Amino acid sequence: MTLAETSARSVEIYLKSLRRELSDLLDEDANEIVEEIRTHIFDKTTGETPESVAATLAALGTPQELADRYRTPELIERARLARSPKYVLRRTMRRLGRGLLGLLLFSVAALGCSLGCWLFLLGFIKLMSPRTTGVYGVWTKHDISFNWQFGSSPNKPNELLGWWLVPIGILLGGAILLLTFRLGYWSIRRFWTPRTRQEA
């Protein structure tokens, strides 16, 4: 491995470590910090009076020290708020009217929320009222049908999951809800994060 390759590798290790240390911040904040430090290292180690990579990294401090200086209460609070379901829902609603993509993502989010909530509740209701709640299926030669219900009617003999509905409903419903919020959060970052770049 040449000296240049070793230096490039040590820069990448430093930046990866810094990104990891900043993982409690918003992705967009953490990525921007890492990119700025990358630019700084590049500028210091090239140009008219280049410094060594080792000296440049030493002047910045360890990734942990540098990350600690960045980690202000305001940035942590911003990250906490941005990861809350309430924020994701509000941003998705705000973007609903802006194009086909917004409408599509909102439809997926609405479907995910409804399905997740329904399964989650079904699991809980089965736990509290096992005789009247279930998923039912009918197989005949020409017809396959499923339905789920809860209410006053006692269980029919063609109940499919039985007690398994409790863990499956709660876990699957929870997973769908989580995935839906992750999708909402990801789409906000991916499609609707403003970034200003200009030509010098």
Add this chain to the structure above:
Amino acid sequence: MAVTKLSAPDPAEKWEVQLRKGSLELAILAALWDGRLYGLEILRHLETHSELVVVEGTVYPLLNRLRGLGLVESEWVESGSGHPRKYYSLTEGGRKRALDMKRVWARFAASMNDLLKPLNETKSKR
């Protein structure tokens, strides 16, 4: 049993570090007074125009904090070197804050100089 006494930091040195640290925010706002600069340009400006020994790992987080406070704004600008640079410039609030801080600094420095006059006279007497 031998007891090793850890050397405490020199109080004068510690005071100087605190003084420089406290004035860094004003120094950065002053550096941006004439126009936008990117991080390394700010560092070099401070090194050239002041006696501030600036720790690089301190300036970038401070710039980030000033941006959070709305005193500076930033934008990524494509540069000739092939990678974008993040430029900082003062906001209206930042300009006002710099002027306020400058006023406080000037008043404080004048009163301190006044207070230190006897020390100068003692030195000249010797």
